[in-house]
Structures are given as structure tokens and as C-alpha cells.
Amino acid sequence: MARKSSSPVRSTASSTGTAAEPADVKKAPSLSSLRSEIDRLDKDLVTILNRRAEIAVQIGKVKSSNGLEVFSAAREEEVLAKVLGASQGPLPQDTLRLIFRELMSGTRALQRTLRVACLGPKYSYSHLASVAKFGEAVEHVPVGSIAAVFEEVNRRHVQFGIVPLENSTDGRIADTLDMFTKLPNLKIRAEVRLRIHHCLLGRCEWSQMRRVYSKSQALSQCRNWLGKNLPQAAKIEVVSTAAAAELAQREEFAGAVASKPAGQAYRLNVLAENIEDQANNVTRFAVIAETAEARTGRDKTTLMARIPNDPGSLVKTIAPLEKLGVNMTWIESFPIAAAAGDKNPSYLFFLDIEGHSEDVLVQKAIDTIRRRCERLDVLGSYPRSEIVES
Known part of the structure; x- marks a missing residue:
């Protein structure tokens, strides 16, 4: 006689003959539930962003009481680097960069609305470079020439100007270099490397x-x-x-x-x-202002040197860079008007070197080069930048 099982046999099919769904399988979220989650996150984001803005306003007050400027290229580059380094996706880094650019632009405007001169009108590449650096929450002031950008900054009609410095296809921008010879007191505070799509x-x-x-x-x-x-x-x-x-x-x-x-x-x-x-095709723009920028540890320095018109003078002048291990990344010659009766043309040289003018080795190199020049101007030390799309 067959022995009966002590445990009941469970049916694997429903009364309709369909296989039963395992208990641990979760249903896919519905469209409405996902939208609800987005709405909740958006509300949290608004709260966090406004709290960030409140702190930025407090920072502005501290800066004002200590005589510091609203805009700091060094600090903004630091913020962007930390944000991009912290992200593991899926949001693209270019998108994050745009979001935080406008976030910093908007919070800066709560402290003070900046005026930035650029070669206009709007939607010129100089204007696009200005937006790429400062965002939309500034007053972009279009002017008719590169010389006018320098003059607007020099006369304190604006806090900053932005001018093209060099292009990867065409090289130097002569109008900009010419204005640095006339107004070397203005400093490069930042650079914008804009990819140009015509x-x-x-x-x-x-x-x-x-x-x-x-x-x-x-x-x-x-x-x-x-x-x-x-x-x-x-x-x-x-x-x-x-x-x-x-x-x-x-x-x-x-x-x-x-x-x-x-x-x-x-x-x-x-x-x-x-x-x-x-x-x-990349154009490098210089942000110019009255004062220099603080060091970040990821800087470059631009020099303007008048060198004696003698054989080997250029090699002798820049030799301290190699000796001290300071890397030169850019050099351009620029002719200047000869003095009356001087038959030989004279040249200025524009150089970019890695590091900040306050770095010990860079400072030593600059001091040595100055002794070998007829004239040397430090046009600015500023953070190195990544290429951004126009």
C-alpha cells in the first residue's frame, strides 16, 4: 500500500493554467511613480540651491568687508574641478559644467552685477567666450574693437574685458598684442579656450x-x-x-x-x-582686469619681453627657464616701431610659462630674465583652462 506524503503538494499553475509569478519579482516602476520621484528631487534641488545662494551672499559680505572682489577665476575653476571630479554620471560633464557655470553666475549677481566688455555685437565668438566664462547673469557690453575692450577696462567702465589672444589655425591676434604694449598695466585674470565651429x-x-x-x-x-x-x-x-x-x-x-x-x-x-x-579649431581668449589672480597650483603666466637686437639674445634671455625646469608653452614675436634713426627693427616677445608668478622657481626665472631684458612685463598669472564648445 502506498504511503501518503506528509506535506501537501503545491500546484505550480493557477486555475487558468498560467505559471504563478515568483513572490520576489518586483514590478517595473510606472510613469507616474517616476514622475513623482522627479518632482520630489526637483523640490529638494530648489531648496539646496537656494541654501547655496544664501551662503554665497554671506561670502559676498565677507569679501566686501575685506576689500575682495566678487569674481575669482581661481575659486570658480576649483569649484568646477571638484564638481566634475565628484560626478560618476550618467550626466555628461559638459552639461554639469554649464549648470554650475550658470549657478555661479546667478549667485555672483546676488552679490554684484558684473559688466564685461567684449567685441560685439551679441553672438560674436568673443560674446560666446564671455558667456562661457561668466555665464548669462552678467552685463555683456559689446564694443566695436579690441582696442575699445582694453579702454573700457582701463577707464573702469567695466570690471572685465575679454579679447582673443591666439587661434590654433591663424596664430596670434595682432590687435590684442598691440594693446598689451600700450596698456601693460592691465592683467590677464583668466583664459577661455573656445572650440570654434563656423x-x-x-x-x-x-x-x-x-x-x-x-x-x-x-x-x-x-x-x-x-x-x-x-x-x-x-x-x-x-x-x-x-x-x-x-x-x-x-x-x-x-x-x-x-x-x-x-x-x-x-x-x-x-x-x-x-x-x-x-x-x-580653437581660439584662446584672455580675460583682462586691473588686478592679478591668486594662485591655484594649476596656473600659467604670460610675459611680455623687449629683448636686445643682438645675435643669440633670445636664447640667452630664456635660458633660465630650462635651467630652473620652468616649461614654456607659447612664444610669439611682435614688431614695434623703431626709434628715430634706428634702421634695425625691434621686437617684443610674448611668452607663456607654466606656473604662477608667486611660485618660487617661476619668480626666480622671471627675476633672472628681467636682468637680461630691456623691458619685462608680467601680464598675469591665471588658471589653465580646458577647451569648451562654442
Whole structure:
């Protein structure tokens, strides 16, 4: 006789014949529950951001009582580095950078609204570089020339100016170097390395285009592309890429080489993107002000030196850099007007070296170089920056 089981046999199927769902399987969250979680996090974020702003206002009061400036390139670079280093995704670092740029811009404005001069009008690359460094919560003051940017800062009409210093395709920006020879008292407080993407903008088809406007440097950076694709169009230089977009908006058979934001602002069609001849096209901008920047440990220093016009004088002048282990990352020569009766041209040299002018080895190198020069100006020490997209 068969023996009965002491434990009941459990059915593995329901009355309808379907397999039973394991008890430990969780249901996927619903759309409404996920949205509720987002709403809760947004509320928490607003509370945290406002608390951060309250502390920033307190910091502003402490700075004011100690005679310190609202803007500190060193501190803002430090904040960004810590934020980006703490993130493990999935939010892209470029997105985080933009968020915190505007966050710092907005909290700065609670302390004081800054005025920043740049080569305009709005949506020029100088304006885009200004936004990249200072955010939107400042007063961007567009002016008509690089010289005017220097003058606005020198006359204290603005706290800061931003000027192009060099381009990876075209090299030095002569107008900027010339103004440093005239106003060496102004200091470089920060740099912006902006990746430049040029677009062909217009209201007509390529075949109808008779004129292409842009700043001389932009036309130069797209020379091969324009020659191949628009050989029939005259290339006309204007004061800025944004001014070019404005002209293209007014004229029926005209185009502009400018940024995509400029095209959007002037309601132009983007006929072609990324038309620059060199894919890695970067312009380095200098933020200028009356005072120098504090050291961060990740700095560079820009020097302007007038060197005797003798054989080997340049090599002798910069020799202390190698001896002291100070790395030079950039050098440009710049001609200056000769004195009456002097037949030999004279040159200034602009140099970038790694480190801050307050670093012991850098300070020693500068002192040694100064003794070998006819003139030496420290144009500023400031944090090294990463490339940002325009």
C-alpha cells in the first residue's frame, strides 16, 4: 500500500493554467511613480540651491568687508574641478559644467552685477567666450574693437574685458598684442579656450550667393572650404562674425560665416556646418582686469619681453627657464616701431610659462630674465583652462 506524503503538494499553475509569478519579482516602476520621484528631487534641488545662494551672499559680505572682489577665476575653476571630479554620471560633464557655470553666475549677481566688455555685437565668438566664462547673469557690453575692450577696462567702465589672444589655425591676434604694449598695466585674470565651429548662414541658395561676410580671421579659417564651394562669391571682411550675420539677414544674395547661435539670432538658415578647414579649431581668449589672480597650483603666466637686437639674445634671455625646469608653452614675436634713426627693427616677445608668478622657481626665472631684458612685463598669472564648445 502506498504511503501518503506528509506535506501537501503545491500546484505550480493557477486555475487558468498560467505559471504563478515568483513572490520576489518586483514590478517595473510606472510613469507616474517616476514622475513623482522627479518632482520630489526637483523640490529638494530648489531648496539646496537656494541654501547655496544664501551662503554665497554671506561670502559676498565677507569679501566686501575685506576689500575682495566678487569674481575669482581661481575659486570658480576649483569649484568646477571638484564638481566634475565628484560626478560618476550618467550626466555628461559638459552639461554639469554649464549648470554650475550658470549657478555661479546667478549667485555672483546676488552679490554684484558684473559688466564685461567684449567685441560685439551679441553672438560674436568673443560674446560666446564671455558667456562661457561668466555665464548669462552678467552685463555683456559689446564694443566695436579690441582696442575699445582694453579702454573700457582701463577707464573702469567695466570690471572685465575679454579679447582673443591666439587661434590654433591663424596664430596670434595682432590687435590684442598691440594693446598689451600700450596698456601693460592691465592683467590677464583668466583664459577661455573656445572650440570654434563656423557655419555658412544665409537666406538664399549657395548658387545665388554673391557675397560672403565675416571677420578676417573667420574667412581665413575657412579659406579652403569657401574657395571650393563658393568660388563665385566675394569674401568681404567686417568687424565681427555677428555683424556679418546681421548683414546677411538684410541682404538677399549674401551669406555669413558665423556661429550657429548667430544664425538663430538673426533668423538665418544654416546652409553648412563645421566649415572650418582645421577640425581642431580653437581660439584662446584672455580675460583682462586691473588686478592679478591668486594662485591655484594649476596656473600659467604670460610675459611680455623687449629683448636686445643682438645675435643669440633670445636664447640667452630664456635660458633660465630650462635651467630652473620652468616649461614654456607659447612664444610669439611682435614688431614695434623703431626709434628715430634706428634702421634695425625691434621686437617684443610674448611668452607663456607654466606656473604662477608667486611660485618660487617661476619668480626666480622671471627675476633672472628681467636682468637680461630691456623691458619685462608680467601680464598675469591665471588658471589653465580646458577647451569648451562654442
